[in-house]
Amino acid sequence: MKRRPQADVELTPLIDVLFILIIFFVLTASFVQGQIPVDLPDGRGNPPEEQGITVTISHDGTIYWDDTPVEKDDLIIMAKEAIAAGRSLILTADRSIPYGDVATLLDRMRENGITTIGLGLKGTEP
Structure with missing residues (x-):
């Protein structure tokens, strides 16, 4: 009677893979940093009652002060007066x-001392 060779399971490669996985998890666990638990509010708060003055650049390059077309020089004067009166400016562009x-308009305003102007984006309704 002929004996069949018995199949053995080699454990050395399995142990190697196990050690590599352990090393991987130990190293990645050390990279995780603790964070301070803070419950932040969502961005859907009530809009401010006074939105400020909107300066708009239309698709053809015309500049509007709220809904009135103005020249760049007049815009600078009007913006200085609005800032002095405590109003906020929001620049929107097509x-x-x-x-x-x-950027050129923002630079020109900054050169004339107008440094507090916001940039308007298309908003979404809550």
């Missing part, structure tokens, strides 16, 4: 306007 035009 999507098709090159960013360079918006």
